[in-house]
Structures are given as C-alpha cells and as structure tokens.
Amino acid sequence: MSEVRWLDGASWLKSGAAARVLNLLNGDGEEARVVGGAVRNALLNIPIGDVDIATTAVPEEVIRRARAAGIKSVPTGVEHGTVTLVMDSHPFEVTTLREDTETFGRKAKVAFGRDWERDAERRDFTINGLSVDAAGRVHDYVGGLDDIAARRVRFIGDPNQRISEDYLRILRFFRIHAAYGAGEPDRPGYLACINARAGLVTLSAERVRLEMLKLMVADGAAVSVAAMAEGGLLLPVFGGVAYPGPFSAMISIERALGLAPDPVRRLGALAVAVTEDAKRLSTRLRLTNAETKALDSMGHRWWRLGGMNEDTARRRLYRLGEDRYRDRLLLAWARSGDDSSSASWRQLATLPDRWVAPKFPLKASDFIARGIAQGPLLGQVLGLAEDAWLAANFPLDESALKAIADQAVGRFARDD
Structure with a gap:
C-alpha cells in the first residue's frame, strides 16, 4: 500500500537540470521519479546532494532518448540498469526499476521491472525508499515518511536479510543514523548488525574507509560510535x-x-x-x-x-x-x-x-662564508644552528644571528 504526500517548495522539480531529465524520461508509457537521498533530504529541509533517478524505461531506451535530445549518456552500470546522463555539467544516475532474483552482496542478480513498490522494497532503509515524481508527489511503500518524522533509521523488511545482501549496510546503518537519526539506534536493526558483524571482514578496505570517514563527521557520530563499540563492531573494522x-x-x-x-x-x-x-x-x-x-x-x-x-x-x-x-x-x-x-x-x-x-633566517651561504664546505657537514651545522635559534626564542636581530652562526661553526671546529 502506497502513501502519497506532496513535497512542498521543491522548485528543483519544476525547473533546472533535474526537471529536464525527468521530462525527458516521462511520457510514451514510461515514468521517472527522483529516489533515495535527495527525497529524504528534501523532506528534512537539508541540502540536497546528488539527484538519483529511477525509471521504468530500460537502459537502451534511456540512451535512445538522451541521444535524440543531444544529451550525453554514459553506461556507468548498464548491466545493473544504470546510465549516467550529464545535463548542464551535472551528472544524474538513472537506473531502471529492479528486483533481485538472487542476492549475494554486491554481485546480486537483478531483473528489470516496472513495479515501483518492488523496487522500493529492495533498498536498504525506509527513509531511503521514498520516491517523488515530477509533480511533487512523494510515494512511500515502506513507511519512510513516518520514520523521517520520527528521525528513525530502520531497515526495510527483515534487517537480517537486508544485511546478508550486503554487509556494508552494517556501517551504513550507523552512519545514516548519525546523520539523520535521533536517540539510540533502532533496536532490531542494531541487534541484526551485531549478529552479522563477522561479515564486516569480507568488505573491501576502500568501501569501509569511505563509510567510516563519512561517519566520523556526522552530527550524531558520538552516539553511533558508542553503540558500535558496545556491540563489538569496531574491532573487526579497525583490528x-x-x-x-x-x-x-x-x-x-x-x-x-x-x-x-x-x-x-x-x-x-x-x-x-x-x-x-x-x-x-x-x-x-x-x-x-x-x-x-x-x-x-x-x-x-x-x-x-x-x-x-x-x-x-x-x-x-x-x-x-x-x-x-x-x-x-x-x-x-x-x-x-x-x-x-x-x-x-x-x-x-x-x-x-x-x-x-618565522622562517629560520640563516642560510647555507652564511656557513659557507665561514668556511663550511657543501656536503653532509653543512647540513649538520645548519641543524645545530636552527636548534640554537629555537632555544633562544626565534631572535631575528643581526647580532644574535651572528653569534648563533659563529657558535655552530665553532662547535664543529672544536669537535674536529
């Protein structure tokens, strides 16, 4: 059952690059909507980053329409239904509606479809499962609107299943909660993350780095990190x-x-x-x-x-x-x-x-003039003089600098 609400004040759906991409992909039996983080952020009245678009059109049709309109298209993930359209120098990822036929992490097999609800149900969290059409209607098949109102980050469906599909969702759960949630993490999701923590070691270092660095700077990072520590989730990440x-x-x-x-x-x-x-x-x-x-x-x-x-x-x-x-x-x-x-x-x-x-004012030439030849010894004399200059609290007057240079040279002369 879909819940529909209106997104107020979304001028970017009426004009601009995103609106033109939607207009290009709508019509002739096809529909396109903005999905994911852009919808979430718009509802939370926070800045929108990348605008991702889902469509009923298959990749070949997306490319055909772009070519006919003179728009650059890049088949960035065409085997999974994703084509990037470049409009006014802004990239828009356009992905055909999908449903998983087999799930084994990032290599899940997918089939293209036309069912918006099935597409929403395969996503990770309810607040990321919303879509908005060109008219500004927000479509919710997974309870995301209520969770946004409650600032609650909750897996779609069974948390254990969602995590088994991609163990990176453990880290995303805490990172998304830190950025958009309130209070303690959702309990069923938290327990599922703890149960599946062994799967973290299967993730690539690059993907873990990206999620962890994003988590570090999120507004609610302290709460999420404390929860991860209590659940034994940081040890498999940091070793x-x-x-x-x-x-x-x-x-x-x-x-x-x-x-x-x-x-x-x-x-x-x-x-x-x-x-x-x-x-x-x-x-x-x-x-x-x-x-x-x-x-x-x-x-x-x-x-x-x-x-x-x-x-x-x-x-x-x-x-x-x-x-x-x-x-x-x-x-x-x-x-x-x-x-x-x-x-x-x-x-x-x-x-x-x-x-x-200040910069160290003595130069190599000051010591060459005092009889120190170029080579390792010159570097040693310079280092000794710099140490003395620091100990003297950075003097800049000529008499103090002359004394420091003379003493450094004299020190090495005595050592010889």
Missing part, C-alpha cells in the same frame, strides 16, 4: 582497540574551538594511541598517504604536549606546522580527561591563531 571516550571529547573540543569537523582527526581520536595504530589503520582502511601521515603524526608522543609553556608550544608549532601541531595537541587534550572548557588547553590550541612562526 585493534577503539577509544569512544576520546572520540566524543574530540567532537566537543572541535565545537568549543569553532573548528570544522575533521574526519581524519576524529579517526585519530577514536583509534590512534601510538604510531603503530596509524600504520595498522592505514592498511585496514587503505588510507591515502596524506591521511596516514596525519594519523602517524598525531600518534607520535602526543602525551608530551600537555602542560607546555608558551615558549615550548611555539617550538612545537614551528617544528610541526599548524595542522600537525593542532591535530596532535587536540589528541592530547581529548585524551587528558579535561573538558572542552579548559582555559589552559584552549590557550595552547589557539596559538596558531595568535602567532605565526
């Missing part, structure tokens, strides 16, 4: 210990400082205590080189940053750079047990906003 307490603290600290949520920084708070953790996560989630380096830096002796005076903090900031300094310091803060209102931690965390580290 090691997780720390929900510091993760929650990191979220509070970011908000107190007015910082944008950072997925890698939050991942570090959740799963990195030492640099070895960063290496393990890099392998488990197939992180990018930049992500791995950021986590490795966070885990490197973060405990030394607590209780620093301003001079020491400046030296740390100079050595690490703004991003590495802030990430490592916030990890130390999150693990300290101090709350997000701590004045001393805030003072350290906001140092990059108040002070910009």
